[in-house]
Amino acid sequence: MIRAVVLDIGETLVRDDRYWGAWAAWLQVPRHTVSALVGAVVADGRDNADALRLVSPGIDVASSNAAREAAGRGEFLDESDLYPDVRPALAELRSRGLRVVVAGNQTARAGEFLRGLDLPVDVIATSGDWGHAKPDPEFFRCVRDATGVEEHETVHVGDHPAHDIFAAHAAGFRTAHLRRGPWGYFWADDPAVVKTADWCVDSLTDLVGALAD
Template sequence: MFRSVVFDIGETILDDTREFAAWADWIGVPRHTFSALLGIVVAQGRNNAETFQYFRPGFDMETERGRREASGVGEQISQDDLYPDVRPALAELRTRGLWVGLAGNQTVRAASLLRQLDLPVHEIATSGEWQVAKPDRLFFERVTAWAPGHAQEIAYVGDHRDYDIVAARAAGLQPVLIRRGPWGHLWADDPVTTANAFGVISSLTELPDLLRPAPVS
């Protein structure tokens, strides 16, 4: 049934705790305050980037990201930022004959940092490299052109109801929601998720038994 499985990155592969803490420090807001307001924004179904506007009206993410990099406190990704189930789950999926990729709304730098981790995946791509971001349908058309198989043979695993599950389903892919991070926990039992997801999991180690590889013709 499946030939490929593609993973979102933030709060699916990576624990974003350190990056959110770095942003709180950068804008001079206590970390617990930033996290609490982020939770409110998430619960309202809004984009997490809106959190910054409460603290700094007119906040421009790309400008501030560049300033962080120039100041030497830019984006970092290490083995410690990976959820513990990531490597064993990705390796098992490959062992079972599935093509494995990572593709999410991240920067060009994030793609480079992820490649340095030598994860058991075939390819890694980010919206920064593709110049198109979720939930744009063009993002998922890139996923379909990139990963082996027809759209219905590609699973897309993520934590966000609208950006990952609904958008992937609309493009013909088979979305799986992981109950992880604020978005995954908020929307795991949401009726929209239930109507659109191929499955809901609590750990990536559940995926190998959920996804059956399609015979290669």
């Protein structure tokens, strides 16, 4: 029996175009350049921050983030960054008595913005809050504590094969792969993803229906 749903953040709830566009402006290159490089590292199975390192070799992403904040050009999220199906899907999941947790590899600042949106969820946390990032097993121990139920009673939803599907499965969670964003689209038909995921969905609306079935 499923009692909790845990949802990734980037390209699951929130579009990443503002995030990458802000980096393009900071590094003074066209948005298309950064977008294309993100696609290249996705296809190569590399960390998405490698796209920034290709533009600016040797960049310290954390220090650059701090510099952006100091310059008033730091991280920002608002309602317009949410995918249209997010609020209704989250509300429906909660109405069915499921505990809904949002947890992803984002900064503590991103977590503050998300909590400010008053989403219909029980917990919002980020790797910046917890000090552990996916696919570290410690991240998933924090997820387990946040849900308050057993791993096999929880569905972890996300777009990234290594961070969301394989790591959550290894930690004992049920998994749902979301075909959304560059990782979700690129890896949607990968045999290992299809085999590992308990569900493969095209939207959070589809997820609600799949769990109901």
